Amino acid sequence: xxxxxxxxxxxxxxxxxxxxxxxxxxxxxxxxxxxxxxxxxxxxxxxxxxxxxxxxxxxxxxxxxxxxxxxxxxxxxxxxxxxxxxxxxxxxxxxxxxxxxxxxxxxxxxxxxxxxxxxxxxxxxxxxxxxxxxxxxxxxxxxxxxxxxxxxxxxxxxxxxxxxxxxxxxxxxxxxxxxxxxxxxxxxxxxxxxxxxxxxxxxxxxxxxxxxxxxxxxxxxxxxxxxxxxxxxxxxxxxxxxxxxxxxxxxxxxxxxxxxxxxxxxxxxxxxxxxxxxxxxxxxxxxxxxxxxxxxxxxxxxxxxxxxxxxxxxxxxxxxxxxxxxxxxxxxxxxxxxxxxxxxxxxxxxxxxxxxxxxxxxxxxxxxxxxxxxxxxxxxxxxxxxxxxxxxxxxxxxxxxxxxx
Numbered sequence: 001x002x003x004x005x006x007x008x009x010x011x012x013x014x015x016x017x018x019x020x021x022x023x024x025x026x027x028x029x030x031x032x033x034x035x036x037x038x039x040x041x042x043x044x045x046x047x048x049x050x051x052x053x054x055x056x057x058x059x060x061x062x063x064x065x066x067x068x069x070x071x072x073x074x075x076x077x078x079x080x081x082x083x084x085x086x087x088x089x090x091x092x093x094x095x096x097x098x099x100x101x102x103x104x105x106x107x108x109x110x111x112x113x114x115x116x117x118x119x120x121x122x123x124x125x126x127x128x129x130x131x132x133x134x135x136x137x138x139x140x141x142x143x144x145x146x147x148x149x150x151x152x153x154x155x156x157x158x159x160x161x162x163x164x165x166x167x168x169x170x171x172x173x174x175x176x177x178x179x180x181x182x183x184x185x186x187x188x189x190x191x192x193x194x195x196x197x198x199x200x201x202x203x204x205x206x207x208x209x210x211x212x213x214x215x216x217x218x219x220x221x222x223x224x225x226x227x228x229x230x231x232x233x234x235x236x237x238x239x240x241x242x243x244x245x246x247x248x249x250x251x252x253x254x255x256x257x258x259x260x261x262x263x264x265x266x267x268x269x270x271x272x273x274x275x276x277x278x279x280x281x282x283x284x285x286x287x288x289x290x291x292x293x294x295x296x297x298x299x300x301x302x303x304x305x306x307x308x309x310x311x312x313x314x315x316x317x318x319x320x321x322x323x324x325x326x327x328x329x330x331x332x333x334x335x336x337x338x339x340x341x342x343x344x345x346x347x348x349x350x351x352x353x354x355x356x357x358x359x360x361x362x363x364x365x366x367x368x369x370x371x372x373x374x375x376x377x378x379x380x381x382x383x384x385x386x387x388x389x390x391x392x393x394x395x396x397x398x399x400x401x402x403x404x405x
Contacts, residue, residue, distance in 0.1 A: 017197030033165025
């Protein structure tokens with residue numbers, strides 16, 4: 001298939017096929033709201049199925065086809081995702097899969113449009129859904145705190161973009177310019193196809209003349225600067241602390257292996273330094289976690305705290321990060337982390353959606369296949385973890401301060 005990346009993931013165990021179609025574009029903040037809009041409007045009606053009811057009825061006739069759509073931002077690449085789940089033909093009437101392919105083609109490439117405008121009713125319903133989604137997204141104080149920290153860390157970082165879009169952008173969208181944007185998306189995006197189950201490449205021929213082949217450098221290097229602290233006040237009972245760290249010159253393989261064990265030892269495991277020393281022993285936080293976005297080259301530590309404990313918590317968290325740099329952790333802890341990580345990898349192999357996600361990591365991040373990762377995680381040494389730990393540098397501290405007791 002010209003200009004396509006088709007990933008056939010053969011399976012004879014699960015009863016359902018899963019088809020995930022990704023429209024991949026260079027990240028552009030001004031496009032995100034419209035991309036999210038498309039995830040809603042394309043499932044509301046099409047040229048053949050003029051109403052949402054008719055579309056849902058057809059999905060049920062095809063043995064209840066599951067339909068999902070969402071936007072993912074992989075640093076410099078933004079992906080408009082459509083995922084369809086349906087029974088294999090051996091569990092239905094003959095050629096059901098062919099009928100499902102026709103249905104998917106109708107949804108994605110034959111929208112309910114007249115005079116180069118999306119249908120008015122579908123547009124208004126989709127607009128309300130997107131507005132409600134954006135409002136709900138920003139009502140979450142954890143989400144708000146995380147985004148604010150990233151903005152202060154590096155306002156140009158793709159990670160600082162609201163994946164649902166913004167209310168300001170919503171008001172700029174019309175039925176006409178949304179359809180024009182839709183045509184741009186299907187004609188200029190790279191289309192990645194992840195087909196899990198019983199597929200042949202010819203089954204996906206309805207995609208053969210779509211898309212382009214843009215070259216995108218996925219990874220973004222978050223800007224470094226001296227440590228800065230920002231405090232905002234809000235009428236909340238629990239303060240939200242977020243500490244952002246640069247990951248400096250971390251290779252994809254370090255992110256794939258040494259980083260996974262580092263995260264477990266620092267803050268993911270039940271005996272991790274953050275959990276034991278900051279939450280349990282010092283009782284300085286209600287919750288604490290650590291996450292990384294290696295594709296954006298940064299790490300975050302999030303904690304729910306009492307406002308009065310801000311200074312003590314920052315100091316003790318910093319001490320735990322420093323302990324990791326010094327290698328103050330035991331070999332038995334490394335082995336425990338490896339066992340847990342391998343177990344989580346085995347669980348991936350038991351979930352078809354997770355399997356597809358793992359193939360995306362291979363395609364977009366250069367990761368190894370899960371079975372290879374299970375073997376290679378055992379090769380990580382204490383020195384590897386310490387080397388990774390010394391590539392982490394504190395960048396930004398953000399506190400959404402609640403009521404002081």
